Amino acid sequence: MMKKVIIVGGGFAGLNAAKVLGNQKGFQVTLIDSRNHHLFQPLLYQVAMAGLSPAEIARPIREMLGKYRNVRVLQGMVQSVKPDQRKVVTDFGEKDYDYLVLAGGAKHTYFGHSEWEVHAPGLKTIEQATEIRRRVLMAFEKAEREDDPADQKKHLTFVIVGGGPTGVELAGAIGEMSRFTIAREFRQIDPKLTRVILIEAGPRILPSFSKESASKATRDLEKLGVQVWTSSMVTGVNHDGVEVGEERVRAATVLWAAGVKASHLNGDLNEPKDQSGRVQVEPDLSVKSHPEIFVCGDQAAVIPKEGEKPLPGLAPVALQQGRYVAKMLIRKEKGRPVEPFSYRDKGQLATIGRSRAVAEFGKIRISGFFAWLAWLLVHIYYLTGFKNRLFVVIQWAWAYLTFDRGARLIVGKDWQFYAEPARPTVANRSDKITAQ
């Protein structure tokens, strides 16, 4: 009997589960994703910072799985799961499964202030990355044509909320971009007057790293002109900037890197969840009430040992979990015994600007240029697909030699570029059609 496996999500977990099940006898696999592409999320901030083009870190899922004849890829939205009927509900109908692998990931959360999102976009998708790129580049453009010094200062102030790796990477990149890449291209403003503020609620940035690494990262950020505000809780975000308790910072650009919430599909599983909405799974990543459902990646809270913290939301964790589930299903179908999931720690890395980073592999801690080199090699190694690797290396080599940022395009709000302001154009009006 063929077993029908549905995989929800083509991120690191879902994609790797599908690859392991690819061309395995006895399995008929359907991978459903709302996007047509797998995204190399660790480099997404490079798209937001105009260092890479979207196509350099994303590839069609269909292409990556094309050679597996038993794998079908469907682009569509999974709206809900009906565990008792073993069905998923999509926007193109219901689909049956024997095994379900949920790898739908997470998205940003604003701690009950969803009205902040519009002023402070997060960084999870290509669209968000190009939107952030647009806002950052437009801020310099607006400052250049602004005569009022106070408004100019507002345009040149960038606030990043959240001191994890993404926040650190964004802050470092903006600091560096303003100091080197575009410094000599403006006539009226001095881009070096750019103010970049990284705000973290906890006592230090990079809480998942050691104290030593965090303080090295702080010093490196400060060298790039970034102000690091720790123990500072953002209490308000609006079109004019942010509030930090009594203090107000006027800033045209606010970026959000402060918290995630697991996929809404977890709402259909009657299981305990942690505060980020992640499902607490069994040692084999299955769900207690439904052993045919597995949850991987950012959607799951996997606690390695009683009393330990759950595994972090990193690409290697998701990748290993996806592979594990697929291998385990194969063993199960062959009647072989199954081991619980265990994570092989691949360490963690955060990069600060063009040539500095902090890295920790178990007890080994490195920082500065060699950590950056390690970061570079690890990312190139994991970047899926030879072609992307080659292109990214060339792009980086170029950027390194020339301080160039190759993808400094402001795109995305089509109507705004037309001189007849009242007239909406294709990109806008087509929303209505698609919504019909």
Add this chain to the structure above:
Amino acid sequence: MMKKVIIVGGGFAGLNAAKVLGNQKGFQVTLIDSRNHHLFQPLLYQVAMAGLSPAEIARPIREMLGKYRNVRVLQGMVQSVKPDQRKVVTDFGEKDYDYLVLAGGAKHTYFGHSEWEVHAPGLKTIEQATEIRRRVLMAFEKAEREDDPADQKKHLTFVIVGGGPTGVELAGAIGEMSRFTIAREFRQIDPKLTRVILIEAGPRILPSFSKESASKATRDLEKLGVQVWTSSMVTGVNHDGVEVGEERVRAATVLWAAGVKASHLNGDLNEPKDQSGRVQVEPDLSVKSHPEIFVCGDQAAVIPKEGEKPLPGLAPVALQQGRYVAKMLIRKEKGRPVEPFSYRDKGQLATIGRSRAVAEFGKIRISGFFAWLAWLLVHIYYLTGFKNRLFVVIQWAWAYLTFDRGARLIVGKDWQFYAEPARPTVANRSDKITAQ
């Protein structure tokens, strides 16, 4: 006395005018464009067809002109011109000039049916190119998950309206993409069943080429499975497809390559215009009633000799006109005599798929692989900036060897990718903010 020159538009004409005036004593130049980037428009269809990424054919104008200390670049909309006051009105205030160079280009026109635009986007901007890319790729995705054969057929039918070079290039690329690039990645549909119809109102495609070239192009298109309908007037476009007189073609994707209209700024010039709204200029590209205003590129109708057709809307025409105006202003200020503009014909080229083209240089006509090679060399040579050239060559070499299309990303309608359908996301909601 410093002369203030305002250049409207950073396309081939405006950019090259600014370069020639760059670092010239006595001139203070301001270039205003609603975009931050110069676009290599001859390759825009490659972005629409997922062959190139936007950043590979676009570079920030600010960067390209950064070394000229007397040139200032401002991103903003020029709303109108006041010739009698020697001012342009922008969305960030009014600006004075001594000389005005209008190089605002053209956009698509739907011959009085602007309601067709939403169903049949044109190809002038990066946003339109990624929108076309999204529609074409989504059509295959929808066909794959569709069970009804009639609807599947609709999704796999592509109509291109307009048989000029852009229409030919789009039709050839879709034909080829369906036959080679993505052929083996689908399970339910056979992408080879794709129907591509190129509709031209005139008696033949490529009317600006010779009859021989046009019929060679037709045969090459037919080899790629494209149906070429000539003498066929589109009389209706809606969400279901197109009407050609009594006939109806059901098609999910309709692309428009059929007609252009010059910049609305021409409305502020009290001069005769041709049917595309282009201003008829003097032999030195100035405007009769205002000799300090010059019009270049797609915004101008330049008639080489009494009774001849106006010069076509090609990149070399715009480029030569921009350079001419700048050189002429320099001569004029030095009190030297001024020659009228004359166009050095660089020929014309249209490519059909991966390795065929038609090319005409004066009386020389070539077609097939060598025309394609000529097309490739010419485009690489003119592609502005060394880095872009290098990247595009690598990308092309790769695509040629592997049939790969590196940029097959569906992006741009963010909300549609979220599983909670009612919830608008950043990309949408931020429209409202920017509009504030």
